[in-house]
Amino acid sequence: MSRLPSLGPRGEGWVALQMLLLLAIASGGWLFRGAWSGVVQQVLLVVGGLLVVAGLAIAALGVVSLGPSLSAMPRPTDQAVQISHGVYGRIRHPIYAGLVCAAVGWSLVTASLVALALSGVLAVVLDLKARREEEWLRERFADYPAYAARTKRFIPRLY
16 A cells, blocks of 8 residues: 555646646746846856756656657556666656756756756656556566666666
């Protein structure tokens, strides 16, 4: 029995929460921008832009690698197979990691402390969502515990 809620039969509530946060981050970047200026702004603009590009690339690799196993919902579909090669050989949740990276990058590009704070909330929510998803993956795939033991959740070799 999970200590984390399912938030729907397939985890629909987790997806809704994630989408609301992404929308809030995008809006927060536009509405509450300009928290820094000068050289700091220029440096963070470049760093943020690189983070957005890297995050979207990592998420895209995750999407492509999943192929027919791709689902917006955290509970795996009946057709899903365990993927542990490519980007999934380095981290277990590249789509979530990429979204957080891009959200932080957007926050830096727009110089928005509100968007940056919401990016932190997104990271926590996606970590919890990933933990709930992993419980369903352990139920579905016998090899998942071994895969999880050798592959970090979001950052290669760290976390």
